[in-house]
Amino acid sequence: MSATTTRRLGGGHLLQHAVMIVLAAFFLFPLVYMLASSLKEDGAVLAGSDSFDAMLPTPWVGTENYGDAVTRASFGRVFLNSVIISSVIVGLGLVVNSLLGYALARLRFTGRGFLVAVVISLIIIPFEALAVPLLFMSAELGILDTYQVQILPFIANPLFVYLFYTFFLNVPVSLEEAARVDGAGPVRIFWSVVAPLARPAYATMAILGFLFSWGQFLWPVMVTRGVDVRPLPLGIGTFKTTPPVQWGDIMAYAAMMTLPLLVIFLIFQRYFVQGVASSGVKG
C-alpha cells in the first residue's frame, strides 16, 4: 500500500465502515420510517412506533393511503401547480442568472464593478425580509392567488448570479478569445462557446433552484388561498386540520412530495457534485 493510501485509510477499515454505517442509519431512518408508515394502516402508525415494527410496513395496506392522500389533498392539482411554478422559475432562472453572471465576470463595461458589489450585497438580504412589502406590492397589482406571484420574485437570484460569476471567472478566456478571432460576437460566443462549458454550473443551479422552489412554504402561505394555485408543501396542512389525524395518509403525501426531488437528484447527482467543485461556492 502506498503512503497516500495508508494515510487516507488510516488504521481501521472496518471501524470506519462501522461509523459510516451508523451515520447512514441516522440519515436514512426518518425516510425509511416515512415510507414504511405510508404503506401501513393509519392506526398502526402511531401504535407501532415504539418498537422496531415502526420500520416495517405492517399491517400492509398497499397503496390505500396514497389513494386517500391523492383525493383528500387534491394531489393532482397541487402537484401540477408545483411542477409549473418550479419549472418556470428554474427554466427562466437558468437563462437570466447565467447571462448576468457572465456579463459581470467577462464583459468589461462601465458600472460592472458597482454591479458586482450590488449583487454580492443582495445575497445577504433574506427573502423573508422582503416578503411583507412584496405582499403589499402583489396586493396592489392584483396578482394575489396566481402563478405569477409565486414565480416572478424568484427568477433572478443573487446567489445563483454569484455562482455563475465565480464559475466564469475560473474558466480560461482562451476559448472565447479564439471565437473572437473567428469573428464571433458576444451573443454567439456566449451561446456556442461559454454556455456549453458551463454545464456543471447550470446543473448546480438547476438542482438548487428546484430544491428551493419545490420546498417553498412561507411565501405561498402568504399569497395563496384556494387549492387552485397552491403548491405541494401547503397541502400537508389539509391533513392536520381535518381530524382524526390519518398518519398513514400524511406519510404517503410526504413521500409523494419528496420522491420527485430524490429522482431528479439521483439522475443529476454527478453534475451537481462537479458543479459545486468547480464553482466558487466552496470559496
Added chain:
Amino acid sequence: MSAETTTKNVPESGIDPARPGRTATGRRRDRARDTWAGWLFSAPGLLLLGLFMIAPFLMAAYFSFTNQRLISPLPTRFVGLDNYTSVLGSSSFWQAFGNNVTFVLVVVPVQTAFALWLAVLVNTKIRGRVIYRTIYFLPVVTVIAAASVVWTLLYNPRGLVNAVMETVTFGAFAPDWLGSTTWALPAIIVTSIWQGVGFQMVILLAALQDVPDQLYEAAEIDGATRWQQFRNVTVPGIRNGLIFVVTVTTILSFRLFDQVWIMPQTPGGPLGSTRTMMLELVETGFGQQQIGAASAIAVTFFVIVLLITIGQRRFVREEGEAS
C-alpha cells in the same frame, strides 16, 4: 465589427489569456462592444432584481416609519419611530430573538463540525464512499415541510425517538419533546441539522479535494501525526470553504421558519419557546396585516443579519476574492 482589428493584433496563437499585443484602438472597440453586450446581458437579471429585491427593500424601509396596513380605508400616515419602539419594546420579539440566537449558537458550530467530519469521512478512498455520500446528502433533497411532519411523528411522546431514549436510559428520560418548553427547541435543532448538514458536507468535500496531496506527503515526511495534519494542512487548506459554510449557515439559521410553523402544536409554541423572528414577522404582517410594524421587524432583522455578516467577515479577514 471590431473582429478585424482584434485579429490583426492578437498573436498568432490567438489564445494567449493575457491578451498581449492589443493596440489602443482594438481595446477601445472591444470595450464599446462589451459595453452594449454587458448591459444587454445584464438587463433581464437587473430588472428582476430591482423590481423584486431592491424596490421591496426600499419599501420596507419606508413602511417601517408609517402605519401602513394591508387593506385599510384609513390613509397612511407617518408615525416616526413608533413601530420600532413597539417592536423593540415587546417581550415576544425579544423571546423570538433569544430563540434565534440560541439556535444559531448551537447549529452553526455543531453543523459545521459535523459537516466537516462527514466530508473527511467520505473523502477517504473507502469502498462505497459514493453511496455513503449520497445517503448523507439525501435529507437535503427532502422538502422541509415533509421532513418536519415526519419528525413531528418521531418526536411523539409514544414515538420512535422515545422508544430509543427509554431503552438507552432505562425509562429515565422520555420527554414530550415538542410539547415541552425545554425540549421543543432542541428537538427542532436536531431536525434542522439532520436536514441541512449534507449540503455543507458537499461544499467542504469539494474544498477538501482541492488541497494538494503533496502537502500531506510533506507533512508526513516531517513526521506530523494525523491530527497535526488535519490542524495544519486540512483546516488552512479549506479555509475559504469553511468561511462560506459558516456565513451561509448563520444566515439560514436566522431565517428559521418552516419547522417552527409546522412542528409544534401551535406555531412557535409551547408558550413561545420556539418562536422566531420570522414567525413574529409573518404573524404581524400577514396574520394581523400590519405592514408598518412587520416592516420594522424586517428592517431590524436585516440590520442584525448584516451586522453579523460584516462582523464575521472582519473576524476572518477573508483573503482576496477569486481572481
